[in-house]
Amino acid sequence: MIDRSVPRRVLPSPEPRGAATVPAALPVRPRTGRLLVLATVFVCAACGLVYELELLALGAYLVGDSVTQSSVVLSVMVFAMGVGSLLAKRLRHRPAFGFAAVEAGLALLGGLSAMALYASFAWLGESRPVLIAFSFAIGVLIGAEIPLLMSLIQRIRRQDAGGAVADLFAADYVGALIGGLAFPFLLLPVLGQLTGTMLTGTVNAIAGGGLVLWLFHGDLSRRCRRLLIVVYLAVLAVLASATVLADDFERMARRAVYGGEVRVAVRTGVQELVLTGPATGSPRSLDLYLDGRLRVSGYDEYRYHEALVHPAMAGRHIRVLVLGGGDGLAAREVLRYRDVADVTVVELDPGVVRVARTDPMLSALNARAYEDPRLAVVTEDAFHWLRGPAARERYDVIVSDLPDPGITPSTKLYSQEFYGLAARALAPGGRMAVHAGPLTTRPRTYWTVDSTLRAAGLHTAPYSAGGRLTGFAAGPDRSPLGAIATPPQDWGFVLAARDAVPPLRVDRAAPVLRSLSTGSLQDAARDAERTRLGGLPPSTLPHPRYS
Secondary structure (H helix, E strand, C coil): CCCCCCCCCCEEEEECCCCCCCCCCCCCCCHHHHHHHHHHHHHHHHHHHHHHHHHHHHHHHCCCCHHHHHHHHHHHHHHHHHHHHHHHHHCCCHHHHHHHHHHHHHHHHHHHHHHHHHHHHHHHHHCCCHHHHHHHHHHHHHHHHHHHHHHHHHHCCCCCCHHHHHHHHHHHHHHHHHHHHHHHHHHHHHHHHHHHHHHHHHHHHHHHHHHHHHHHHHCCCHHHHHHHHHHHHHHHHHHCCCCHCCCHHHHHHHHHCCCCCCEEHHHHHHHHEECCCCCCCCHHHEEEEEEEEEEEECCCCCHHHHHHHHCCCCCCCCEEEEEECCCHHHHHHCCCCCCCCCCEEEECHHHHHHHHHHHHHHHHHCCHHHHHCEEEEEEEEEEHHHCCHHHHHEEEEEEEECCCCCCCCHHHCCCCCHHHHHHHHHEEEEEEEEEEECCCCCCHHHHHHHHHHHHHHEEEEEEEEECCCCCCCCCCCCCCCCCCCCCCCEEEEEEECCCCCCCCCCCCCCCCCCCCCCHHHHHHHHHHHHHCCCCCCEEEEEEECCC
C-alpha cells in the first residue's frame, strides 16, 4: 500500500542556550591528537607526584615526625584534589584555556615549593603553615587536571565516558609510577630538592603549555593565545632564574639556620650533614647537624658521651659494640680503656664516618678514633645487621648511640624486637647502654624505652645526666633555632642487662672523667626513679609507642 500522506518537514533541533561553538580543526589527525593528550597526562602525572613526594620529604625533614607530616600532606592534598575537580566545572566551556592556566600555576607553585618551604624554615623558623598551604594549592590544581583533560580528549574524538576515563587514568597512573621512581633515584640524589623540583616545574610548563598552544591553538582567541604565551614565558623565566640562584639561596639559608661559619654542608644519601665553627682552633667550637638537628656540640658533648658509655664499661669490656655513633665520639670513650681488645661500630651513613675520619676538627674531637687498629666499622642498618650472621658474635658491652626515638625512622631501633636482637648479642654478664631521649621534657617517651627493654627480657637501671651547657641533643629535642624551641636540661639513659639489674657505677680502672662519678650516677638514678611512669606498654614494630 502506497503511503500518500504529505511527508513532514524535519526541522533542525535548536542549539541549547550557552552551547559552545564548533571547535576549530586540529593540526593533526584525531588519533595523533589523542596520543598527544595522553602523553601530556603521563608527563603531568609524573610531575604531580614529584611535587607530592617533595612536600612529604621536606615536611619530614624540616618539621619532623614523618608519620604525622605524611598524613597531613596526603590528607590535605587529596581533599584539595576533590575541591579542584569541582572548581574545574566552571572551566568546562573553555577547557583548553582552563587547562593551560592550571598547568602554568601548577608549574610555578610546584617548582618553587621546595624553595618556599626552606625559606620559611630558615627565616621564619616555622614551615608547617607553608607546607599545608602548598599542599592545598597544588592539590587543587592537580584535581582540576583530569576533568579538563577529559573535555579535551572528548573534543578530539567522541567516545564513551568509561573508555575515555580508562585511558586517562591508565596514562595518569603510569606517569605517577615514573615520577615516583624518578624522585628518589634520579632527581633527589643528582639534582637535590631545590633544583629537582624546579626542573620538574619546567617540564610541567613545557608539556601543558605546548599541548594547548600548539594542538588546541584554534580553540583560543588571539588575545588568549598572547596572554598564555606571556604567562608561560614568565613562568619559565622565574623557574630558570630560581635554578641559577639556587646555590646562592642555599648558602644564604644555611647561614640563617646555622650561623655564618658553615664549613661542611653535604647530603650523604641518607641525610644532610652540616659542620659549623671555625676551621682552626679548639674542637669545642664545632657543631654537627644532621637533617637540621643539632647532633653534637663540641662545647659539652663529653657530658653526654661519658654518661652513655662509662656506666656500661663497669665490668668486663674486652669486646664492645657501638650501634650508631658514626661521629666516633662514643668510640673515643670506649677506646680510652686500654684493655679493650676490639670495637665494632655499626653506622648506617658512610658519609658521617667519612667526615669523622677526615675533617680536622671532628677527628680531633673524637681523638682520631678511626685510626685506632682496635676499631672496625660496618656501614649497615643496625637492625638488619643484628639479624644477620655477623651478629652471632657476643659482646661484653653494647652502646646504643642512636637518634632520638621521637624521630620516626628511628622508632624501629627502639622496639622490643630490636632490643631482643641486641640482647641476643650480649655475652654472659654483658651490659647495654641506651640513649632514651630527654627525661625532663619527654618522660613518657623515656619510660616507654625502659618498658620496652624490660619487655625484651632485660633488667634495667634508668638514670640521666643533667647540667647540659648548650642545646646539644642527640635527637629532635632542639632545632637549630634555639629561640623557638627551649632546649631540655638533661639526657636520659637506661643501662640494661640480661641476668640482673646492673649496678650504676664507674669502673675503678676508668680513665679520668670530667663530669661523671659513681656518686653522681646514683643520685641521677634516684632522681629518675621519682619521675617513673608505670603501666606503659612496650613499643613494637607493628605498634610504635613513641611520639
